[in-house]
Amino acid sequence: MKPAAFTYQRPTTLTQALAAYAAAPEAKVLAGGQSLIPLMSMRLTSVPELIDINGIEELSHIHVERGQGVRFGAIVRHAQLHAHAEAREVQPLLHAALSHVAHATIRNRGTTVGSIVHADASGEMPMIMSLLGGTLTVASVEGRREITAEDLFIGPLETSLQAGEIAVEAFVPALPARHGVAFDEIARRHGDYALCGVGAIVGLDADGAIEHVRAGYVSVSETPAVVDLTGCFPDGELTEQGLKDAAELALTHLEPEADIHASAEYRAQLARTLTTRVVAAAHADAGARANAEVTA
Ligand SMILES: Cc1cc2nc3c(=O)[nH]c(=O)nc-3n(C[C@H](O)[C@H](O)[C@H](O)COP(=O)(O)OP(=O)(O)OC[C@H]3O[C@@H](n4cnc5c(N)ncnc54)[C@H](O)[C@@H]3O)c2cc1C
Structure with a gap:
């Protein structure tokens, strides 16, 4: 399919782009076009005017x-x-x-x-x-x-x-001192949108005990979900029980839904598995970085 007719401008300064946008508030900004152009081409959206920002150095x-x-x-x-x-x-x-x-x-x-x-x-x-x-x-x-x-x-x-x-x-x-991170996701093919993705950041105190743990979730909520999992590790240690509790706590904040790619139950299971895997990896990363900082 082809998009509905639209007008197109390619300003070369931000000032020009802002003036053009102020004069045509129904216009849309065109950046990489990797989401907007497919939506227009499939006529899932129609845009009367595009303001292309790619020429603005x-x-x-x-x-x-x-x-x-x-x-x-x-x-x-x-x-x-x-x-x-x-x-x-x-x-x-x-x-x-x-x-x-x-x-x-x-x-x-x-x-x-x-x-x-x-x-x-x-x-x-x-x-x-x-x-x-x-x-x-x-x-x-x-x-x-x-x-x-x-x-x-x-x-x-x-x-x-x-x-x-x-x-x-x-x-x-920036990543603060004594912190570590990890990210993983499951997609049908590498590069497809994730069925579920999880990122985590773990902070350690000066003695190496867990100070805080937060995880963020992709494809299992309507807006980006971030869950504080620190309370699952009350003694500051990474334990199997703590990881299991973290996975269950995370699920109480998520809304995994079914679509043609996965059932809601499968997505929930991915969120559980990825939470334990990614939090453990972020913890290991924090330990390695803390050691490297001490020896540097
Ligand atoms: C086959 C395919 C697979 C993809 N897989 C993934 C994936 O796995 N993960 C993922 O994250 N993304 C994925 N994408 C989307 C890709 O990351 C896009 O780059 C991104 O969604 C939008 O960036 P863009 O620069 O292309 O924005 P555009 O398509 O140009 O714009 C997207 C929207 O944002 C608005 N906009 C853009 N820039 C600005 C700005 N500076 N100011 C105000 N409004 C602005 C536009 O008006 C439009 O409404 C995929 C896309 C395709 C086609």
Whole structure:
């Protein structure tokens, strides 16, 4: 199928793009087009006007601040961020999750900020923003504002961006000392949307005891779900019982649903299995990093 007729603009500065958007609030921003163009082509959405931001050089940055975090502009492709060695060092969970986003051709074109704004709870990046406590900077002709991940994702495929606002960059904080991360997912084929995906971050105290454990979930809730699992490890040790309790606690916060790919029960079982696997891996990663920090 072909999309319905639309007009198209390709501004070369953010100021021009914001003015164009203010003049046509029913328009849509075109980033990588890997979600928007299929939706238009299948006529699941019709857009009268596209504002293509790909010519705006000032949105192409990746800035890594050690001890602070990673900032990336709105036209940075998944593949660019994935390949960025410094970004990987400062926030390894971003790299780990990007490895599972779609196929190479889609990662070469799709943008990570576009993926965040698209707000699909089956996408890895909205969950990563929520789990890491990231922020999105948006701009309009009125000025700029920052939106925390907590306030960003308000419903399925729905964010708190207002008409006329363009997301200009996203920020994810650096991994603190004595922390470890892990990510894993089950998809029918590598690069497909996950049937279920889990990311975890574990923090240890100076004696190596667990201080906090949080996990984020892909494809088992309507908006990105993050669950604090710290209470399952009351003695600060990683135990089999603690992992089992963590899996059951997580399920009380999730809404696995059936579709043509998996039953609700199967998705729930994947959430259980991945929770235990990923939390254990993040704990091992935290231990290894803490040891490396001591010897460095
Ligand atoms: C076959 C296939 C498999 C895929 N598999 C996965 C997967 O496994 N995991 C995954 O996470 N994603 C997957 N994707 C989606 C991919 O990651 C897209 O890159 C992403 O969803 C959207 O990014 P984009 O840059 O292509 O955005 P676009 O398609 O250009 O835009 C998406 C939406 O966000 C809005 N938007 C984009 N950028 C901005 C901005 N800066 N400011 C305001 N609004 C903006 C657009 O107006 C539109 O509504 C897949 C896509 C395909 C086609």
